[in-house]
Amino acid sequence: xxxxxxxxxxxxxxxxxxxxxxxxGVSTAFEAGRVAAxxxxxxxxxxxxxxxxxxxxxxxxxxxRWGDDRLGHGSPLxxxxxxxxxxxxxxxDLTALENLTLFAALHGVPDARNRAQALLAxxxxxxxxxxxxxxxFSRGMLQRLALARALAHDPALLLFDEPAAAxxxxxxxxxxxxxxxxxxxxxxxxxVTHDLEAAAxxxxxxxxxxxxxxxxxxxxxxxxxxAALRASYEAETRA
Amino acid sequence: MPESxxxxxxxxxxxxxxxxxxxxxxxxxxxxxxxxxxEWRSREVIMTMTFLAVVVxxxxxFAFVVExxxxxxxxxxxxxxxxxxxxxxxxxxxxxxxxxxxxxxRSLLLTPAPRxxxxxxxxxxxxxxxxxxETVLTGLCAVLFSANLGDVIGRVALLLVLGTVGFAAAGCIxxxxxxxxxGRDALLAxxxxxxxxxxxxxxxxxxxxxxxxxxxxxxxxxxxxxxxVAVDILxxxxxxxxxxxxxxxx
Numbered sequence: 001x002x003x004x005x006x007x008x009x010x011x012x013x014x015x016x017x018x019x020x021x022x023x024x025g026v027s028t029a030f031e032a033g034r035v036a037a038x039x040x041x042x043x044x045x046x047x048x049x050x051x052x053x054x055x056x057x058x059x060x061x062x063x064x065r066w067g068d069d070r071l072g073h074g075s076p077l078x079x080x081x082x083x084x085x086x087x088x089x090x091x092x093d094l095t096a097l098e099n100l101t102l103f104a105a106l107h108g109v110p111d112a113r114n115r116a117q118a119l120l121a122x123x124x125x126x127x128x129x130x131x132x133x134x135x136x137f138s139r140g141m142l143q144r145l146a147l148a149r150a151l152a153h154d155p156a157l158l159l160f161d162e163p164a165a166a167x168x169x170x171x172x173x174x175x176x177x178x179x180x181x182x183x184x185x186x187x188x189x190x191x192v193t194h195d196l197e198a199a200a201x202x203x204x205x206x207x208x209x210x211x212x213x214x215x216x217x218x219x220x221x222x223x224x225x226x227a228a229l230r231a232s233y234e235a236e237t238r239a
Numbered sequence: 240m241p242e243s244x245x246x247x248x249x250x251x252x253x254x255x256x257x258x259x260x261x262x263x264x265x266x267x268x269x270x271x272x273x274x275x276x277x278e279w280r281s282r283e284v285i286m287t288m289t290f291l292a293v294v295v296x297x298x299x300x301f302a303f304v305v306e307x308x309x310x311x312x313x314x315x316x317x318x319x320x321x322x323x324x325x326x327x328x329x330x331x332x333x334x335x336x337x338x339x340x341x342x343x344x345r346s347l348l349l350t351p352a353p354r355x356x357x358x359x360x361x362x363x364x365x366x367x368x369x370x371x372x373e374t375v376l377t378g379l380c381a382v383l384f385s386a387n388l389g390d391v392i393g394r395v396a397l398l399l400v401l402g403t404v405g406f407a408a409a410g411c412i413x414x415x416x417x418x419x420x421x422g423r424d425a426l427l428a429x430x431x432x433x434x435x436x437x438x439x440x441x442x443x444x445x446x447x448x449x450x451x452x453x454x455x456x457x458x459x460x461x462x463x464x465x466x467x468v469a470v471d472i473l474x475x476x477x478x479x480x481x482x483x484x485x486x487x488x489x
Contacts, residue, residue: 027288038262043267054345054349055349056345056348056487057351058487076351077279078348078349078351079351080353082349083346083349084344085342085345088341088419089341089342089343089345089346090341090343090344090346091277091341091343092279092337092340092341093275093277093280093281093337094276100274102269102273103346103350104305105261105269105277106261106266106269106270106347106352107260107350107351108259108260108261108349108351131282134341135341149346171482
């Protein structure tokens with residue numbers, strides 16, 4: 001099969017922090033127009049993997065390729081990455097519009113302010129206290145704003161690090177819908193989560209990490225059944 | 240004019256092109272403007288810096304100045320520069336706090352803004368805040384100590400500007416390096432002060448030579464001014480070089 005040029009391919013990626021092996025020999029691929037969920041117990045290497053995909057962490061071994069280009073420090077592809085973490089990645093003293101305008105402008109988006117206003121409408125925050133600093137926002141509003149910030153430059157790769165942590169059920173449902181929308185938009189979506197049900201509901205591909213190694217990597221045509229995924233997870237991550 | 244990227248869904252699989260990155264200078268200015276806009280709203284750092292500077296000058300004036308007698312120029316210059324360094328350290332301690340809170344630093348590092356532009360933006364904002372404090376500080380010293388500033392204010396201001404740039408250039412690097420360190424305020428002063436000793440010596444000596452009411456030494460002051468220019472070039476160059484590995488995130 002010819003590899004998709006839009007795919008993100010990891011070959012033998014490893015990371016060692018001061019003698020501790022966080023990732024080892026990770027090889028997989030994430031395709032455009034799919035949501036890939038990365039699961040695993042605490043310390044399995046999920047956040048390290050996301051750090052490497054975001055280019056903010058350099059792998060000790062192996063490489064990540066996006067089409068023909070190598071992803072890493074200095075790669076122009078860095079500008080095509082959007083990141084939503086459990087922290088919003090925003091300035092709490094700026095308003096929602098100011099935050100989005102700032103990041104859109106730093107990404108070189110033309111007419112950054114109009115773009116920011118359009119994104120606020122896109123995530124349903126147009127009416128949300130236009131003069132209020134972001135630190136006064138609820139957790140759900142901050143995650144909406146964080147997604148808008150990540151979309152400001154129309155990224156091709158969207159990374160989510162436990163984005164639903166501390167969200168209420170309505171916020172989690174909204175996030176699931178948004179993940180589907182980003183998949184439909186043709187982006188590569190990688191979601192790190194502990195929520196197996198949410199992963200089963202939205203993911204096309206599931207990668208399970210255990211002690212820094214890939215122990216499960218499947219992309220079933222019919223999607224995932226939550227109970228079956230939980231059984232696989234428990235079997236693969238049992239010590 | 241180029242259009243903004245679409246907000247809604249794009250066609251599946253369609254490769255997207257990155258917007259053109261803004262110029263280095265505009266990115267640095269945007270980061271500085273962001274810091275100053277935040278500070279303008281809260282005035283938290285500038286008020287603390289100025290308050291501390293005024294308190295330091297008052298304490299030294301009670302300790303060292305005999306009532307009715309004009310203190311020697313080196314004493315006035317020393318008080319001015321010590322107050323400047325102490326208040327500046329408070330500002331530097333907060334320089335990267337807003338990047339740390341909410342992990343805004345990660346979002347900043349994922350933009351195409353060169354690390355050097357981020358550094359220069361932070362440096363410019365820190366210098367601007369220190370300049371405001373210095374204006375108050377210089378005026379206070381002139382009034383309290385009857386310092387002879389009238390004819391030499393331009394030269395003293397040049398010394399202060401150069402000292403501020405060198406101090407902030409070194410301080411921004413340490414402040415960034417201590418972004419996630421516990422006890423970073425104490426560590427910042429411990430690491431920074433030995434490095435900025437030449438700046439304080441040059442600034443205080445040059446200022447004392449300029450404000451000497453009997454015989455101002457302009458040649459001596461010129462030497463210290465040129466010395467500060469050299470130190471600034473060294474510190475800013477080192478900062479531009481060191482900032483990338485320090486905030487690299489790895």
